[in-house]
Amino acid sequence: MQKQALFGKTSDELKIIVKQLNLPAFTAKQLADWFYKKDVNRFDEMTNLSKEARQLLENQFITGLSEPIKVQISDDGTKKYLYRSLQGKYIEAAYIPEADRHTLCVSTQVGCKMGCLFCMTAKQGFQGQLTAGEILNQIRSLPERDLITNIVYMGMGEPLDNLDETMKSLEVLTSDYGFAMSPKRITVSTIGIIPGMKTFIEKSRCNLAVSLHSPFEEDRKKLMPIQNVYPLNEVLDTIRSYDFSRQRRISFEYIMFKGLNDTPRHVKELVRILNGIRCRINLLRFHPIPGTPLQSSENITIEWFRDELKSKGFMTTIRQSRGQDIEAACGMLSTKELLNKKTD
Amino acid sequence: MHSAYNCTAVDIYPTHVISHTLTGLHGHVIKLPMIFPFKPGQVAGLTLNDTIPVRIYSIAGSDFKNWIEFLFDVKSQGVLTPKLAELKAGDKIFMTKPFGTFAADEKPAYWIATGTGVAPFKIMADAGLHVNKHLIHGVGKSKNFYFRKYFEETFGENYIKCCSREISKDCFKGRVTDYIGQLPTLPAGINYYLCGSAEMVIDTRDLLISKGVSFENIIAEIYF
Ligand SMILES: Cc1cc2nc3c(=O)[nH]c(=O)nc-3n(C[C@H](O)[C@H](O)[C@H](O)COP(=O)(O)OP(=O)(O)OC[C@H]3O[C@@H](n4cnc5c(N)ncnc54)[C@H](O)[C@@H]3O)c2cc1C
C-alpha cells in the first residue's frame, strides 16, 4: 500500500498523526513549520526533530512534495506547469506574472465531472480527486513560489466537487500555522454547486467567483449541465443570503461566445439578475478547443459589452488572454500528456 | 473518517422506507412516502443521518399521490450506497426537498441514458411524456436494463437497448455511442436529452454534434 503523504495536512490532522506515533505533541507544530514556513523537502532535513522521530516518519510516510515534470513558457511570460499526482495522473498549474501581481491558477481534480461544453478538461472525464497536499504542492513546489501574490482555484476540476480537500487546502494556506496568506488574495471559482458554496462561504474568508456564462437559464443549460441540478436563480439567491462585505469579493466569470451570450438582450438580463449583488464581472475571450461548435465574440463586441455593463454600474473587466501560444485553454497540456501516455 | 468540511449544508427531512426491491444484477429500488410535491425529472438528496453527506438521486417513479421511488446501484467503495443497500421496509431515511430542472416536454425527442441514468426518463414516462420519444438505454449486462418490461410496453419499438458486454436477444451489441454512430441520420430540430455519467454525456454530446445535431438541442444531466 502507498504510504500516506504528510504535506498538506491540517494542524488538527498532524496532531492526530503525531499522537498515534507516540511522538511529543509539539512535533505537529514542528512539522507544520517545516512544511509550510521553510523550504525543506525531506524528513531527514527536519533537524529539530529527534533522529528517531525522523526515522519513524520516513518509515511510515512520504512528504508528498514533488517538482513539476514539465513547463511550457509563453512569449508573454505565462508558464504552464505539469505536475504528476500521487496516483501518477497529470495536473496543470498556470503561473501568470503581471506588472502588479503574480497569480497562480491551481487544479483541484484530475479531469472533471461537470461536462461544460466549452471546456477541455471536461473532455478528459473524471480521473480522481486531488488531496489538499496535491493542491498545495502546486504552490509549494512552484519555482516562482516566492513571487506569488494571488492564488485562483480555476484550474482543472470543480473545487466544490472536492469540497473537503479544497477547504483543507484553504485552511493551510490562510492559517497562522500554515502559509499565513491573506484570504483576500485567494479566489475559488465554482460553476455553482450550492451546498458546497454554502460551506465555503460559511467556513472560509476567501473570495468566490461564479461561472455564469449566460443569464438565461435555458441557454445556460446547453453550455453547463449543472444548470439542471442547481439553477442560476437559486445560486444567486444563495449568494444574496450572505453578506459579502468589503472584506470579501464575489465575482462572476463570463466567457463571451459569438452570437450566443453577447447581445443587448444579454446585457439587459444580466443587469436584471445581478441587481443588488455587489460584484465584479470578468469577461473572458473563448479559447476554442478541438471540435467545439462555439466561437469567441469579436474584440469589439467584448469591449462594447463591458462598456454597457459599466454604464449600468457593474465593475466589469476584460480578462487579458494569456499564454495563447502555449496550450492556453485549461486542460490542454494535461490532455496531451494523457494521450502521450496512452500511446506509449 | 467523517471530516470537518464534508458538506451537510442542506436541509434534510426524516421519512421512512416503504419497500426495498432488487432489480437486475446491481439495481435497488427504494420506495418512500411522497412527502413533497415534485416535477418529473427532478432529483432529491438522500442520506441516513446528518453526518453522512447527502447524495443526489433522480426520482424514478411515483403514483403522484402517495409514494415516490429511487433507483440506485451500489458503488462498492462508496460512502452511502452500500448503506442504502441494507435498508428494509420501515427503516428511517432522510431526504431533501426535490430540486432541479431536468424536464422534458411533450415535443418529439430522443432520451438517451446509461445505467441508472434511465431513472428520470422512467418518471417522465410515468407522467405520460413518453409519447413521440425514443428511449436509448445502454448497459453492460443485459440484466441491468432496469424497468425493461415497463419500457417495452410503454415505448414499443422506440425502446432501444444497447448492451456492451453481452450479446443478447433484441439488443444492439455495443454502447449507446456505437448505436448512434451507425445511424445514417438523426432527426434535426428535436431535442436530445442525455442522462448518466460524465463520460457518457460528453462522448454522446460530441458524437451528436459531429453528426450535425446543434448543441442547442442537447440537454444533459450528469450523475457527478
Ligand atoms: C443530479 C444527480 C442525479 C443522480 N441520480 C442518481 C440515480 O438516480 N441513481 C444512482 O444510482 N446514482 C445517482 N447519482 C449518483 C449519486 O449521487 C452518488 O454519487 C452515487 O450513488 C455514489 O454514492 P456513494 O456515496 O455510494 O459513493 P461515493 O462515496 O460518492 O463514491 C464512490 C466511489 O466512486 C468514486 N466516484 C464517485 N463519483 C465518481 C464518478 N462520477 N466517476 C468516477 N468515480 C467516481 C469515488 O471516488 C469512490 O471511489 C446522481 C448524481 C447526481 C449529481
Ligand code: SF4
Ligand atoms: S469549466 Fe470547470 S467545472 Fe466546467 S468542466 Fe471545465 S473544469 Fe469542470
